[in-house]
Amino acid sequence: QQITDNTQFMLKTFELPLSGNKFKVLQLPANFYLDYNKKKTALDERGYLIVGKSKEPNKQMMIVSFASPKSLQKREMRVGLIQTPADHILWKLDNGQKILNYFEEEFPQLPIRDIISKEEAENFAKCKGGEYPQGGYCKNAAYLVSLDENEKSQGGCFGG
Numbered sequence: 001q002q003i004t005d006n007t008q009f010m011l012k013t014f015e016l017p018l019s020g021n022k023f024k025v026l027q028l029p030a031n032f033y034l035d036y037n038k039k040k041t042a043l044d045e046r047g048y049l050i051v052g053k054s055k056e057p058n059k060q061m062m063i064v065s066f067a068s069p070k071s072l073q074k075r076e077m078r079v080g081l082i083q084t085p086a087d088h089i090l091w092k093l094d095n096g097q098k099i100l101n102y103f104e105e106e107f108p109q110l111p112i113r114d115i116i117s118k119e120e121a122e123n124f125a126k127c128k129g130g131e132y133p134q135g136g137y138c139k140n141a142a143y144l145v146s147l148d149e150n151e152k153s154q155g156g157c158f159g160g
Helices: 096-106 118-126
Strands: 011-014 022-029 048-051 062-065 077-084 135-138 142-146 154-158
Touching: 022 062, 022 118, 096 118
Parallel strands: none
Antiparallel strands: 011 135, 022 077, 048 062, 062 077, 142 154
8 A cells, every 4th residue: 555645644743831941960969968957868769859949930940859769779879850941040050150059049948069069060050951842743653564465574664
């Protein structure tokens, strides 16, 4: 069968809540402090969502740090995911000192300079980060085609 309708393989896109938002990751100590007084530390088997103090849309921010799988527990570092709208002030900060100052202001509940090293802040400032794409799907991601009408063998054609 000859494919005459290419629209069946066209990507359909749609907006998702995070479409267009940007993200970067930070390396955090595995058992980083959860309070400014340094009395509570993060546990490997728990994930954390730390919300900043700003309520303005272009300043709002959070750190998401996932739990470690059992096999990776007792590690030295963990990932902290930062995601914000693309017009967030964070994307204009161009050096580690500005990053540390902003994080101290945004997360007063944390001893930021005990959690994020100057080197990590500098790396974070230099990193371009990523952007969440639009959602999408292909109505017919695979289509079964015959190689030859007389042969019984068939092949797959993938679109996307």
